[in-house]
Amino acid sequence: MAEVEETLKRIQGQKGVQGIIIVNSEGIPIKTTLDNASTMQYAGLLHQLVMKARSTVRDIDPQNDLTFMRVRSKKNEIMIAPDKDYFLIVIQNPSD
């Protein structure tokens, strides 16, 4: 538990990080630094997106797999690190 906290603190300490969410494989958030409504929104939407991306990658090459996903928008950047059981979602405001 403490290790989890420590890791999250490290990530949170980076410049521009607005929020972190850990989501399980079904899209249910486990741990978050944002408020509940945003968390639910991000978790639900990004889960679907990551599933889609992952299936795309694997369809093209079954040996391949999705390792990281970055969604860059006008206001911020959303980074998703997928895994077998969990996702880690980090929202960052870029430097400029």
Added chain:
Amino acid sequence: ESKYATKETSKCKKAVCLPTFLSVLIVISLPKGHPDDIFPMVLTSATQKLFGCLADEDVTGESPYKLLKKDDIIQDIKTRAAVSDFSPVKQTVLDYPEDEILLVFDRDFTYDQCFYLALTPEAKKRILNPPEPETPEVLENEVNKTPEPRKWIPQGSEQEVEKESVKETREKLCFKCSIVRRKFGAPVCFSDRNAADTKDAFLECPSYEDSRFSIKQMQRDCGIQAVPKLWSSSAQTQWYVLNNKSTQYMPREQSDEERESILKSKSLKNFLNSVTPRVLHALQQTEIMNVFIDDWKALGAGNDDSDFFGQVSEGLMLFRALSDQMHTKNKKISCVNWHPTIYGIIAVALTEKKKEQLNESTKVDVRPSLIIFYSFSDTSGPQLLLECPDDIFAFEFCPSDPNIVVGGCINGQVVLWDISAHVTHLQGTQAGGKKSSINPDTFDLDDNKEKKTPIVCYCAVSSIESGLKAPITDVQWLPPTFEVTRTGLAVENKSNLSIQVVTCSPEGSIMFWDVRATKLSRHSASGKKQKADQKSQMAPFSVPDTFKHLDQTWKPLFRDGEIVYADWKLLKDDSGRLNSEKPLHCSSIHHWIVNTVQRSPFFKDIILTVGAWDFAIWREGVMGGPIIQSPSSEQVYTVGCWSLSRPAVFFLGKEDGSIEVWNLLAKTGAPVQVYAHVTKAKITCIKPWTASTCKFTASVVPNLESISMKHYLFYYVVVLLCYTTESNIRTCLTKCKSFGAE
């Protein structure tokens, strides 16, 4: 003879009465219906006993045949003679050939008697042995026969018949009618006559309601039937396609315990360990550099859509023209300056238009000399007036404090103004146009627009004795980082304010003025200015006796001060020693007066000098001569200035009022563009300015110097050139409209 003889056939009676009733009574007579060789007979019981054929004892329905001896029958006949039952058949029996005669018990009375006797042996045979194959034919014959009438057995219906039948209740009346004798034999015709045809032909007794009693029907039988009332109706449910009107859902959440357990789980730890490096790496990437930035856009193309390589328009366009009838009549503009911080404010110094500028105080005009501030946004009139003791040839805003203006008078005095009190007024005009909230006098709606603009008196002036004797032709502030000490050394200015002023005059002296001390005595209107000045005497060269402008530009960087002093010759001086220093270098490139010396705002060591007929570009350190020297032009150049935005562009003003735009990158031998006859008079001053993306160049033209018509309405022209940076150069030129007469 036989009792059972057929019934008497009664005759059909027809009763015809006089009324019209008719009834028929028919009695049916039964015909004789037995074969000839069978003789039905009745046997008394004594006879039956005698012969042993008692009915229903000896002979029954099943065995109805009894054979009787012929002798016995004869004997019986003899004994009982006429009483014997067999007496009618005596003769037949005697004649019977055989010995036995068949007697049949007719139980059913088929031949109307109990017994019958077979009279012939053939009949006997026939009866005893009925021929079988003949039976169907016999039956058919019998069926086809009409049924024989049987005896009427009354069941009780004859009573109703009798009731209904009409019987005579009395005797028939008999009428006898005879006609007169003489008509005997005559033909007679009988006809019918209806009783109703003739009146009183009959009498009737109709029925009537007897009023003696009335019978009230107390009880009446009526039949009631309950009939269920039925009607049919139908209902139909409409089957719509089911679709969801709305759905509501809630996100799934986990309970706290589950979350706790997951957070503690090992798999989560492993996940985080594996994923964190990637995430940190990505985070750092975005932190370091924004890869999506559009550099071209960020360069600040701004409103312009044209690309860099498009046609560079170097046109100058007229932007704004200012004119002032009241103040500038008969006057010449000697110097113009932009306010350093307030956009759109331009200050103009006016002098008397004279042929002989060196003459002092012979002016007839009693109007005070003024520096007038004008604003772009408020074109109604001047915004501020600075009073001067005398005509001002040159003035400058202090670079570190734009509220201080220093000017050099025609009589050699140096004058200071402080306009900080009126800055808000100037700024008010900048912001919204004709804001008259500050100055209530501006509500004046006189036709000649005589608004009371504020007048600022000078706050410091140098004494006439200590000043120069000759008119001050140029004034420059020393840059904020630079100051000159009493002994002439250039030292660093620690206060970072421009505090010293250099003036020069045609008599060949340069004077340094320190304005610091005057800050204490700012509020005294006529306080003497303390001067801690350095007098540096330059070995004057022979100064031609003509009026000249001197522009002095300073190095913007902090270095040992090099003063570039331009006289009609170009002189250079090196590091800072001003006292009686001989000029290092002088060259007489320009054969006439030098009217402009200016450093390029981009390159610190490139200097533009404009002489009367040509211009030259010098580089510091290159003592041999100018880098570029232009060919002589036909007209006198009066003023020149570098462009603030493009390094190779400078503007030259000419005597005939035209402006030349030179672009050394494009052409070195000729101007890129010439705006001929911008104004009618010569251009005396061009000052560039930047305002947002536009650059304004103010060029002041005193007009009418070349025109000697007296009654000409003078106007001065403020020519403003503005152009944009980068690709599109839009230069604007303003031209003043002349009031009144042409």
